[in-house]
Amino acid sequence: MTISMRATVRTAAVLSGLALALSACGGGGTDDASGSELSGSVKIDGSSTVAPLTTVASELFTEENGRVQIPVGTSGTGGGFEKFCAGETDISNASRPIKDEEKAACAAKGVKYSEFTVANDALSVVVSKENTWATCLTVEQLKKIWEPGSKVNNWKQIDASFPDEPLKLFGPGTDSGTFDYFTAEINGEEGASRSDFQPSEDDNVIVQGVSGSKGGLGYFGFSYYEENADKLKVLQIDGGAGCVAPSVAAAQDGTYKPLARPLFIYPSAEALKRPEALAFVEYYVGNHAKIAEAAKFVPLNATQETALKQALDALKTQAG
Amino acid sequence: MTTAPARHRTENPSLAGRFRPLEPLFKGMLLASLALAVLFLVVLLSYVVTEGWDRLDPRLWENFPSKLYPERAGAQSAIVGTIYVIALTGAFCVPIGVMTAIYLEEYADGSRWWNRMIELNIQNLAGVPSIVYGILGLGVIARGLDLGRTLLTASLTLSLLVLPVVIIAAREAIRAVPGSIRQASLALGATPWQTIARQVLPAAVPGIATGVILALSRAIGEAAPLLLLGAVTHITFNPSGITDSYTVLPIQIFNWTKQPEAEFHTLASAAIVILLFILLAMNSVAIWVRNRYQKRW
Structure with missing residues (x-):
């Protein structure tokens, strides 16, 4: 009797051990198809409207830089800024400009950032x-x-x-x-x-x-x-x-008023000190039109494009 | 142990021969309730299977999510994330839950007010909405303990969420072990600890296993607290450690249903089938454990 019960306990222990072991074999294999040197991760959260855009950017970027991990969350614009200003994320997606109280929260934590208009949407x-x-x-x-x-x-x-x-x-x-x-x-x-x-x-x-x-x-x-x-x-x-x-052209040239709206990302200056984050933001800026089209948004017009490039340069200077 | 009574049906001769007009009606109502419950399950299952049929293939577990190429998108990171979260949750909540149950059943003096208060609190905790645990996890575990939005945080939070269920189930199972077993063990000179470890716990394994699986089944479907705890919606790598970012199937499904492209809706249905499959697999293990270790007195 006692022996069989001991066996019972042992089998139960083995079972739970097995469950743990099973769980352990999932990870590990990050495939690295490219020869890129970059690795690490860029954490992004924020608006669910902008998420498809950033997701496409992340996918295109990781096609060339297989070892960089770019998870994209969708906590909403407000939820994204909350994490961003707490220093928990590197880039925040936003479908509206940052609010004053969010600016204050970022300032309190010393999080410096810049607003990038990356695409337009036509409501x-x-x-x-x-x-x-x-x-x-x-x-x-x-x-x-x-x-x-x-x-x-x-x-x-x-x-x-x-x-x-x-x-x-x-x-x-x-x-x-x-x-x-x-x-x-x-x-x-x-x-x-x-x-x-x-x-x-x-x-x-x-x-x-x-x-x-x-x-x-x-x-x-x-x-x-x-x-x-x-x-x-x-x-x-x-x-x-x-x-x-509403159309791509009308949203771009500003004739679709007043429901054409800009979409933003907010990279932090701190994040741009890391090569993988800098490379990702540069990729995003450099390929904004391709990204916007793939995500079915309206690409920037010429004025917005110039402003985007300037914003990147300014933030890079700030990041040092 | 020679004349074990039949467990599943009480053959009471005094009831068998009688006829009461309400009897068939009541039986009919019971059958109708059962049929309704089963019907919903069948409808739900056939709906998701037909909806997701086109994508119920290896792409689903071999590939990672993709916004660019819906036809290539899969849910590997979510499937692996779900398995990680559930395994870790089990690893945290089973020992703590069972030990708490042992204390409350075998050691605690039920006439003391603090022990009664602990009991009452555990029962109340079982009814707290999951989003409240999400807020707790965010404030205390993610930020207070500074563990961040990681697998570890998610598992700890889900452990808290299902701990009351585990404790209650384990207590029921321990209570169901006849007192005579304990007395016999103690009479033979075993210490209380030896009695618990060698007699009571092994006998309670079926009940505990059932409770644990029920608890983990609740945890596996949770999306609300994990949304707060930073389960991300697009992640193209599997977690490789407990401090990694992650996603789980409910979040992935939730995200896919919100996409404008119809392909992702099919994909969501296919992922629901996978989630149900994992759930059923867990339940089968529970049934197997229960049947394997069931004791008759």
Whole structure:
């Protein structure tokens, strides 16, 4: 009896040991296809909107520098800055400029950084394919729909020529940078929006919602429209100078107003002292157009490009 | 030990012959509840399998995530990360949980108020939402102990999260060992420690194993606390040590479902199948351990 029970304990011990041993054989094999000298890791976190861009940059960069590890997190712009200013990450992705209180947090920890505009996004206002009446909305009309306390719930309230069709609103959740930007540009105050719309942190839910309801209307980043162009109709926006549809060209030359927005990365000066981080940021800056296109964003225009190169030079000088 | 009673069915002759009109109705309701639960599982499984079918191939575990090439993307870093996190969580929470249970069952004096308070607290802790543990892990483990956003932090936090479940299950298992076994052992001159180590614990292994697997099954599906603890969404290397960055399957799935490209949605379904597979594998081990070590008194 005692012997069999001892055997029991021993087998149990072996089992748990096996579980540990199994877990240990996963790591180790980082394949290194390239002959690059660089190694180490560059930690990035921040906006989930900018993440695809930085992810593409990280992938392209590691194709040539196999030993550099570049994990990209998506804690949101605010969450990213919190980690960045605590010195926990090297680069922060942001879909809006850094706020004053975040600047203060960075200053308190001695984190020096610089703002790089790396691409543009065109926030797209979309309706269902079944919507045959609307092709263009003015900023005033959008404001009438989305402002806090708005009672608009039928398309005919937006414009007398529109049919009697209930309006169903979909939009990003209040934590997203897209929501912040849209409310700031359309309603004039960041975060000010009517609250009786269907919010979702997942833009695919907005795609589903709008494509499934005849009177639906929603907004999100350009790439979600591009991927779902067969299911959705995009509206032109009249920002005072005529109707303009969101497109790469319109976002680049500034005619898609006011919903074209810049996307940022914030590298820290401290990180640029490390060769692998410097190489990555230089790669990002040098290939920004290729990266933006691959991630389905709008590349920078000539002015923005010059500004980006200058920002890099300035930060390099600061890093020493 | 000669006449072990049948365990699975109580053949009570006094109940067998009677007929009561509510009896079939009640039985029908029970069967319907069971059918509903099974139906949901079947629907869920067939849905994810059909959705993810196109990507349920070696690419999924041989490749790393890729935004550029959806057709090449895989979840190796997430699969390995999940196995690491779960193994480490088990390594932390099993010894601590079992030792706590032994103390509470075998040594603690239940009439003392502090012991009762510890018990009450453990039961309450089992119901605390996981995101609260995430905040705790971030504040105390990642920042307070300065362990950063690493595998170690994630495993320690998940260990805290599932520790109450392990303790409660282990206590139940230890309590189920008949007192006569302990008394016999003590009467033969064994010390309390010898009694526990050689008689009580081996007999409680099936119950403890079941509890541990249930606890780890909860941990494996957790995404909320790990989002706070820095599980990243794009990582193209496996962790090579406990202080590395990592991701886990729930986070990878969550990230893929949010992508605009439809390929990633297929990939997410395929990854769900992998997650379910790991879960089922763990459960099978639990069932095997239970059957292998079950004792009858």
